[in-house]
Amino acid sequence: MPKINKPAIVIMILLICSLTALAQTPPEKFLGHKPGADRQLADYNQIKAYFELLDKESSRLTLVNIGKTTLGKDMVMAIITDEENMKNLDRYRDIARRLKEARGLSEDQARQLAREGKTILLITCSLHSTEIAASQMSMELAYDLVTGKGFFDVNRALKDVILLLVPTINPDGHQMVVDWYRKYLGTKFEGSNMPWLYHPYAGHDNNRDFFMFNLAETRAVTRVLYHDWFPQIHIDEHQMGSNGARIFVPPFMDPPLPNVQPLLWRSVNLCGINMAYDLQKHGYKGVVHGRSYTGWWIGACDDTSWLHNVIGLLSEAASVRLASPIYIEPTEVPNEYYEKRMDFIDPWPGGWWRLRDIVDYELVLSKSLLKTAWMHREDFLFNSYLMAKQSIEVREKNQPYAFVISKDQPDYLTALKMVEILQFGGVEVHQATRDFIADGKYFPAGSFVVLTAQPYKAYAWALLERQKYPDLRQYPGGPPVPPYDNAAWTLPLQMGVRCEQIDKPFEVPLTMVAKVEYPKSAVPDSAYLLLDPRLNASYAVAFGLLKNKAEVWRSKTEVKSSEGVLPPGTFIVKNSVEARKTLDNLLARWPVPLKGLSDISGLDKAAVKFPRLAIYQSWRGNMDEGWTRYMLDDLGLEYTVLHNKDFKGTKDKKVNLKSNFDVLIFASENVDVIKTGRPGQQSEFARFFRAGTTPPEYEGGIDKEGVDAVKAFVEEGGMLVTLNQATELATRELGAPARNALSGVDRTRFFCPTSILRLKVDNTSPLGFGFEEEVGAIFSQSLAFETWTPPVDWDRKVVAYYPEDGLLMSGWLLGEDYLARKAAVVDTRLKKGHIALIGIRAQHRAQSHGTYKFLLNAIFYPEGM
Numbered sequence: 001m002p003k004i005n006k007p008a009i010v011i012m013i014l015l016i017c018s019l020t021a022l023a024q025t026p027p028e029k030f031l032g033h034k035p036g037a038d039r040q041l042a043d044y045n046q047i048k049a050y051f052e053l054l055d056k057e058s059s060r061l062t063l064v065n066i067g068k069t070t071l072g073k074d075m076v077m078a079i080i081t082d083e084e085n086m087k088n089l090d091r092y093r094d095i096a097r098r099l100k101e102a103r104g105l106s107e108d109q110a111r112q113l114a115r116e117g118k119t120i121l122l123i124t125c126s127l128h129s130t131e132i133a134a135s136q137m138s139m140e141l142a143y144d145l146v147t148g149k150g151f152f153d154v155n156r157a158l159k160d161v162i163l164l165l166v167p168t169i170n171p172d173g174h175q176m177v178v179d180w181y182r183k184y185l186g187t188k189f190e191g192s193n194m195p196w197l198y199h200p201y202a203g204h205d206n207n208r209d210f211f212m213f214n215l216a217e218t219r220a221v222t223r224v225l226y227h228d229w230f231p232q233i234h235i236d237e238h239q240m241g242s243n244g245a246r247i248f249v250p251p252f253m254d255p256p257l258p259n260v261q262p263l264l265w266r267s268v269n270l271c272g273i274n275m276a277y278d279l280q281k282h283g284y285k286g287v288v289h290g291r292s293y294t295g296w297w298i299g300a301c302d303d304t305s306w307l308h309n310v311i312g313l314l315s316e317a318a319s320v321r322l323a324s325p326i327y328i329e330p331t332e333v334p335n336e337y338y339e340k341r342m343d344f345i346d347p348w349p350g351g352w353w354r355l356r357d358i359v360d361y362e363l364v365l366s367k368s369l370l371k372t373a374w375m376h377r378e379d380f381l382f383n384s385y386l387m388a389k390q391s392i393e394v395r396e397k398n399q400p401y402a403f404v405i406s407k408d409q410p411d412y413l414t415a416l417k418m419v420e421i422l423q424f425g426g427v428e429v430h431q432a433t434r435d436f437i438a439d440g441k442y443f444p445a446g447s448f449v450v451l452t453a454q455p456y457k458a459y460a461w462a463l464l465e466r467q468k469y470p471d472l473r474q475y476p477g478g479p480p481v482p483p484y485d486n487a488a489w490t491l492p493l494q495m496g497v498r499c500e501q502i503d504k505p506f507e508v509p510l511t512m513v514a515k516v517e518y519p520k521s522a523v524p525d526s527a528y529l530l531l532d533p534r535l536n537a538s539y540a541v542a543f544g545l546l547k548n549k550a551e552v553w554r555s556k557t558e559v560k561s562s563e564g565v566l567p568p569g570t571f572i573v574k575n576s577v578e579a580r581k582t583l584d585n586l587l588a589r590w591p592v593p594l595k596g597l598s599d600i601s602g603l604d605k606a607a608v609k610f611p612r613l614a615i616y617q618s619w620r621g622n623m624d625e626g627w628t629r630y631m632l633d634d635l636g637l638e639y640t641v642l643h644n645k646d647f648k649g650t651k652d653k654k655v656n657l658k659s660n661f662d663v664l665i666f667a668s669e670n671v672d673v674i675k676t677g678r679p680g681q682q683s684e685f686a687r688f689f690r691a692g693t694t695p696p697e698y699e700g701g702i703d704k705e706g707v708d709a710v711k712a713f714v715e716e717g718g719m720l721v722t723l724n725q726a727t728e729l730a731t732r733e734l735g736a737p738a739r740n741a742l743s744g745v746d747r748t749r750f751f752c753p754t755s756i757l758r759l760k761v762d763n764t765s766p767l768g769f770g771f772e773e774e775v776g777a778i779f780s781q782s783l784a785f786e787t788w789t790p791p792v793d794w795d796r797k798v799v800a801y802y803p804e805d806g807l808l809m810s811g812w813l814l815g816e817d818y819l820a821r822k823a824a825v826v827d828t829r830l831k832k833g834h835i836a837l838i839g840i841r842a843q844h845r846a847q848s849h850g851t852y853k854f855l856l857n858a859i860f861y862p863e864g865m
Contacts, residue, residue: 036359067220102388129173131239133358173198191321195619246286256295286348307459469812486754488811493776496850526596531571533770537590569769606862647706668724737790755811783839784822
């Protein structure tokens with residue numbers, strides 16, 4: 001046997017490894033600059049092309065398509081792991097799924113699967129497109145991993161970890177931001193904010209959609225998390241303001257969401273502290289934990305993971321002006337980030353801060369998380385099983401037995417939509433096969449039952465229960481400490497769905513719901529058709545019918561037919577050739593039940609005409625405006641977007657809005673921004689506004705000329721819809737007979753951070769058609785109106801108001817008396833037209849389906865009422 005030259009073999013292996021590494025193209029060679037270089041940004045097409053190149057060059061990286069964006073771009077995700085693991089991805093996904101479901105596994109079987117499986121780590125980048133560093137960093141991270149570069153043995157780590165890397169969750173916005181930056185590079189507008197949203201609908205609010213799943217991008221990431229890959233760890237990498245800490249990593253600050261398992265919080269803290277440790281070891285200053293970002297759920301990408309027993313992590317790096325460096329004077333660093341504290345042990349002193357600095361920090365923390373996932377592989381896998389098992393088997397303090405969604409609903413189609421939303425988030429839903437009684441309440445057969453004993457118990461429980469946010473104060477008796485965002489989100493209350501919490505066990509035959517079945521809708525052979533105004537979908541069908549020139553009325557009182565009684569506001573449709581042309585297509589999308597009526601001569605009714613809609617869009621990227629457009633698009637309601645110039649005429653001709661539109665919508669926005677393009681001095685946002693940072697064509701508002709045009713529009717018979725803060729356009733600028741009773745009331749006397757409050761509704765009034773007498777409404781920087789006897793040409797009708805007490809349904813409310821008996825929705829009339837003052841978030845983030853009808857009724861307001 002020939003003698004083996006072991007040193008030569010080792011050298012050969014090292015040489016082969018080196019040549020393999022050299023075969024990969026580094027990002028700086030592909031881009032022509034290093035990721036994070038000053039004033040250089042890779043756009044989405046370049047990022048995607050680079051990952052496609054690595055996919056061809058490396059057997060450690062496979063690029064997959066996880067869905068389409070809102071504007072139709074491919075969303076890509078890189079799978080990075082050892083070559084042997086690549087051959088068995090389906091097996092490792094199946095192990096992760098079985099452990100997360102827990103059922104049918106003994107502890108010994110689970111431990112064996114944990115020994116065999118691989119940690120699956122998901123890293124998502126640049127959900128907020130102006131927080132662009134992570135998308136740039138992702139290319140360098142991928143290159144480093146496939147070439148084995150790191151401060152630990154990356155090659156060994158990738159034998160035990162499957163890393164999923166999404167370069168950006170918002171490719172549409174990423175491309176917009178880079179295009180904007182490049183356009184103004186080298187001008188005084190370099191690094192400025194775009195004057196429109198960086199997501200076609202949501203802007204920054206795309207990180208509040210991870211339980212509602214409205215957006216295509218949300219659905220794509222959710223499929224990765226809870227349907228296809230079942231990662232044990234997920235980090236979402238963000239950016240924050242510039243002057244404080246350089247980066248935030250967990251642990252989070254108080255309060256924690258009580259539904260989350262303690263082991264999950266300990267795992268979050270372990271990963272976060274390891275990231276902080278590795279950042280410190282690399283000499284990176286200004287790392288903070290336990291501040292600003294709470295353990296309370298806000299429906300975000302990272303924190304929704306907690307409720308699915310996934311170690312959900314957030315990083316927030318200090319921002320620059322996109323890719324333009326900034327200099328921070330040492331005296332500009334706030335005191336709380338200047339002094340050492342146990343949660344901020346090594347302050348950053350100030351100085352130059354660059355995009356490359358953010359990239360460096362994020363590279364270290366991303367690799368640190370890979371290291372932790374590797375070192376604790378078996379624990380993380382087994383803990384996934386353990387938390388699911390405890391979710392199923394352990395009854396916690398105050399845990400309900402179930403939630404029941406009755407088949408008896410005012411809007412059954414919206415109830416079905418809510419069930420679909422729950423299922424897409426991984427909730428197990430059953431259906432009762434017979435009538436039953438639970439906690440003394442009767443429920444008919446066909447009611448949906450969500451048992452809390454299930455793997456994603458925390459998620460189901462949190463979504464369906466009513467929240468009670470803790471009363472946190474700056475000091476005893478002092479001002480409240482505000483939540484990071486919402487204090488409540490209770491889905492049934494937002495969507496107007498009857499859902500009962502059941503505390504005691506009950507017995508009824510149940511079947512698992514695999515897919516929600518929508519009812520079939522048939523067209524009665526009657527002269528007239530009736531659409532129930534309690535169903536949001538009825539308004540979509542009515543719009544389609546009116547568009548096709550069908551005759552439509554709304555009843556002023558109840559409508560009785562052989563099939564039952566429908567409430568005031570019922571849509572009455574002549575079953576004409578025009579109606580029949582379009583009904584089949586409309587009912588296929590919105591299967592509303594139709595009732596027939598042979599004669600309507602005795603009905604008290606008013607005609608409804610096709611509404612020509614317009615919505616105002618300022619140059620300040622208003623998220624509420626984006627969500628309003630989403631709601632309208634979702635219901636098939638066509639509209640025109642208007643900008644400042646559309647409210648102004650020429651020297652020779654004044655603008656006439658009424659000649660082109662019947663309904664004009666202003667989404668919630670500061671009235672000074674609407675009028676002048678900048679917030680008023682009293683606004684909390686005034687300190688963030690910097691004049692001259694936007695190109696002149698995007699400056700300003702509708703001005704006095706626009707206000708006059710809006711007033712003329714109303715006087716000539718138009719419907720002006722003002723939502724939440726935009727109601728002050730009507731009260732302050734147009735003279736509507738109402739004022740905000742909360743104006744000037746400080747936070748120590750009244751405080752209500754995004755919560756759900758009780759309203760009483762006059763459902764015989766046109767704006768209240770289709771409502772129950774009581775409804776839950778989102779209060780978020782909202783108003784409480786005092787009205788009075790108006791002057792000539794004006795009138796008013798209170799449609800919804802806050803009752804005397806018991807206002808809070810979910811969330812946090814201090815100073816209830818300031819709202820008691822105040823109006824929330826007012827129908828005002830000026831000469832021939834109307835102004836709807838809707839002082840709540842009626843279409844909040846396209847989640848509050850239960851109050852959509854305030855806006856919809858304004859759009860379909862009957863003539864002459």
